[in-house]
Amino acid sequence: MTLADGVWHQIFDFTDYGQLLVLVRNSLVAGAALGLVGGLAGVFVLMRDLPFAVHGISELSFAGASAALLLDANVVAGSLAGSLLAAGAIGVLGTRARDRNSVIGIIMPFGLGLGVLFLALYKGRAANKFGLLTGQIVAVDTPQMSWLLGTSVVVLAALAVMWRPLAFASADPDVAEARGVPVRALSFAFMLVLGLAVALSVQIVGALLVLSLVVTPAAAAARVTASPVVLPVLSVLFAVTSIEGGILLALGGAIPISPYVTTISFTIYAVCRGVGRFTVRRRPARRRP
Numbered sequence: 001m002t003l004a005d006g007v008w009h010q011i012f013d014f015t016d017y018g019q020l021l022v023l024v025r026n027s028l029v030a031g032a033a034l035g036l037v038g039g040l041a042g043v044f045v046l047m048r049d050l051p052f053a054v055h056g057i058s059e060l061s062f063a064g065a066s067a068a069l070l071l072d073a074n075v076v077a078g079s080l081a082g083s084l085l086a087a088g089a090i091g092v093l094g095t096r097a098r099d100r101n102s103v104i105g106i107i108m109p110f111g112l113g114l115g116v117l118f119l120a121l122y123k124g125r126a127a128n129k130f131g132l133l134t135g136q137i138v139a140v141d142t143p144q145m146s147w148l149l150g151t152s153v154v155v156l157a158a159l160a161v162m163w164r165p166l167a168f169a170s171a172d173p174d175v176a177e178a179r180g181v182p183v184r185a186l187s188f189a190f191m192l193v194l195g196l197a198v199a200l201s202v203q204i205v206g207a208l209l210v211l212s213l214v215v216t217p218a219a220a221a222a223r224v225t226a227s228p229v230v231l232p233v234l235s236v237l238f239a240v241t242s243i244e245g246g247i248l249l250a251l252g253g254a255i256p257i258s259p260y261v262t263t264i265s266f267t268i269y270a271v272c273r274g275v276g277r278f279t280v281r282r283r284p285a286r287r288r289p
Helices: 003-011 017-047 051-070 075-093 097-121 126-134 142-171 173-178 183-205 216-224 230-250 258-282
Strands: none
Touching: 017 051, 017 142, 017 183, 017 216, 017 230, 051 075, 051 097, 051 183, 075 097, 075 142, 075 183, 142 173, 142 183, 173 183, 183 230, 183 258, 216 230, 216 258, 230 258
16 A cells, blocks of 8 residues: 555545444534534624634633543533633623734633643543544534533524624624614624634534634635625535535544545635636626716
């Protein structure tokens, strides 16, 4: 076997694939829920220019999950606690874009440093450590499934309640505030919802690559449509395709799930970007009177 064959065998190996599918049943269900949550939350992440905040929250989510792993506690609960702490700090301290970026720049290395400390102290399986950063395909057991689905329901319910006023406040905050929309309260509430969504995504793709679920699908959808109805639908479709496709491909390989998810997500974005450019070029120019 050549070196190329060995590498290819590690990336794609579908021997006994049918028997292995049973191992990822929970992950497939959780992936569908995460795709729905990440795709919808990503729409507002783009509208409010919060991709950097997603990365900052994921670092503290990683620290919370690492602390729970060290203390032999529920990893999902630790991840949620870290995410909410980061989201609350960003929401309170970063009311303006410049302040928000400064706060995130402070929180990110702090959270990553704590996470590395907790993992260094943890003496358990190395796969558990690595999985918090890059994701694990079979990491979702039944108790974690309950946490993930329950939190997903909370996030979806919150987004459903605040969708219209949040869209108004995101598009034109000054006019929305003049019309009586509680812009500051909505901003803080969405940061908490975003924290929950990020914590959920960390469980599958790891802390380092959350952007591939919460940002890239929405960015791809925005390249082909500006419709307020079609945009979230495409964002969810792209997110679910990325996570479910990544899980199914990772099952036939010997590497973590995250490279598969990020590759599918990026490919979808590249195709949508090309389609968007082609559509713009073919669109007839309007004649000036």
